Amino acid sequence: MHFLALICSLLFIAASDAVDVFGIDDLARDVTRVESIRQIKNTQRQVSQLAQFGQWGQASQLFSSDAKLIWGDTTIQGRASIESWLRNDAGDMNGIQPGSLDTLIAENPVITLSINGLSAKGRWNGIRFQGDGKGRTRVQGGIYENEYAMTDRGWQISLLHYYAMYEGTHKEGWRNVGGKGIPIIPYHFTAEGSGVPIPPTEGPPRKYNGTMEQLSARIQRLNDEDAVRNLMHAHGYYVDRRMWTDVTDLHTDNTTVQVGDSGKCFGKDGVRTVLERMGPEELSQGVNNDHPIFDMIVEVLPDGEGALTRGIEIGMVGDANTRAAQWRFNVFRNRFVKEEGTWKIQDVVITPLVISDYYDGWGHGGVKSLNITMPPLLELNSPVEPTPIARNSSMSDLQRRLRRSAAYDGTENQSHAYGYFLDDLLADKMGALFAKKGHKASPFAGFFQTPERITQANYAAYGSNRSALRSSISFHWRPQPVILVSEDGRSATIRARLLQPSTSISRAGSFNSAIYHDQVVLEDGKWRLWSITIDEFYWQSASWEEGWSMADPKNATRPQPGRPNTEAPAWTKKFPPDITIADVGERESTFRGGSGQVIQWPDIQRMYFQYRNPVSGRRPQWYWPGCVPCQVRQDWSLEANGWQEPATGP
Secondary structure, three states, rough: OHHHHHHHHHHOOOOOOOOOOOOOOHHHHHHHHHHHHHHHHHHHEEEEHHHOOOOHHHHHEEEEEEEEEEOOOOEEOHHHHHHHHHHHHHOOOOOOOOOOOOEEEEEEEEEEEEEOOEEEEEEEEEEEEEEOOOOHHHHHHHHEEEEEEEOOOOOEEEEEEEEEEEEEEEEOEEHHHOOEEOOOOOOOOOOOOOOOOOOOOOOOOOOOOOHHHHHHHHHHHHHHHHHHHHHHHHHHHHHHOOOOOHHHHOOEEEEEEEOOOOOEEEEHHHHHHHHOOOOOOOOOOOEEEEEOOOEEEEEEOOOOOOEEEEEEEEEEEEEEEOEEEEEEEEEEEEEEEEOOEEEEEEEEEEEEEEEEEEOOOOOOOOOOOOOOOOOOOOOOOOOOOOOOOOOOOOOOHHHHHHHHHHHHHOOOOHHHHHHHHHHHHHHHHHOEEEEEEEEEEOOOOOEEHHHHHHHHHHHHHHHOOOOOOOOEOOOOEEOOOOEEEHHHHHHHEEEEEEEEEEEEOOOOOOOEEEEEEEEEEEEOOEEEEEEEEEEEEEEEEOOOOOOOOOOOOOOOOOOOOOOOOOOOOOHOOOOOOOOOOOHHHHOOOOOOOOOOHHHHHHHOOOOOOOOOOOOOOOOOOOOOOOOHHOOHHHHHHHHHHHHOOOOOOO
């Protein structure tokens, strides 16, 4: 019986057609395990949301009774001690004192559930912006390697282990902790394991006392969570680009929008009014309007017809023409409704915490007094079962629908594992994340196919003799994913943001921004990267002091016909790509290495989308479904290799 249970679990993960041996008890166990991955992520996100308002008492209740906190060189054990240490460490930079700020971000999770499903481990990137409202500031950044346990209170943090990597102040910027080299932070996962967030089980499942309809409703709640998360993330990208018509399309006819104390606006005309306060539709030269979304929790309501999202938004906005730039630290709490099967935005409520001039910083509380009332939290482990809906679903269809949500988490895991291994220049591990025929773009050079060639390209570009201590690191954060999963749950397209903080011993860190356009497949029971393309950069900071608004227009000339717009990296002469950037043609023509006139910040680079508007189906100006090089190499496409292309919109 134990062997049969193991085989059943493997069949679920590998999307086999042999489902006749799979029973309701097995399905119930698998639903619980996918729900567990979501609840673990939300538990960590809730800590960040509570930190913004100094609610360390509530935050400590997210830890198990015997939990341990390791923060740099400090070790604390037990809820009460953890609460006391966190409160004292924040001091007046706690989000409670007038003008104070404590925005603690934990993003890019790689979660690994234990075989028995009762514990888990997770790796996260972290960055923290603090200020006391009186001029004092602090920035901290590093990596969390945490552990989680299922308790009688649900999923809780049993170990929060923060590895400090960089720190500083707003005035001076941040640098490596202690002015020293940074070691590689130990990984809880391997390149082989990151694509299996839910491992095969052992032993028979527990007896399930519910009905198929109840399981169907729980699976639908997971599917709806994915749709709402995608909708909110897509909304964020449209806002970044001032695509006001697309933003408006996402709303209901009787929608409302409220930003701070500026009053509530009604209907789609009201949405447009609020948006145009930021400026006219479309970006113009020198305008940056990025509002990255972090630590978002989605709660689908029991009736399945409504949902809530709550998260953190950091506006990084400015105009290089006037040299103006701002930080905007916000909380959003939005409501969604399902109309005729399509999720739409019903209400948007944005609570600004601190809005500050980039160069003056957030230490004095920003440009005006803002609301410090905490928007209500969302339920993490809702005791309310979703309402069962009569639906004649077969066991195989329920498995397929569940696989689609499991695919969302598997895709996100691999996306973030790629970023971590790239940060550490672990070429062999990064290459091992790819499918047997997977391919990757190396910046400004071209595309390499197969894990072996991808690995060797990384060695050719960065060398193989790496120091144990790094003097500098450029991080590859990949937050705000829009993940489109195929109908059979075996492949996915992912759009992710590259938010690239950097740090070094000698120079203050800064940010760059780009977009990933990727695909992922389920191969041999493991999620593997199929296609990685980075479109870079959309904006850059020349330095911490200058920020993103001190850039001057570049004098770019059109290249000679048949020639790339920039010289290929020198290493490609010894190790040439399978396809150059220029070979891809018009799609890559304005990026470095392309065949046309290169566009560089503060000019506005065109931004491609691999999906249509998720509500209206509107095609974006720059639309490119599928993998980026696949119109040149159709044999590299998903369909040519036995996988489905995910749908790109309604």
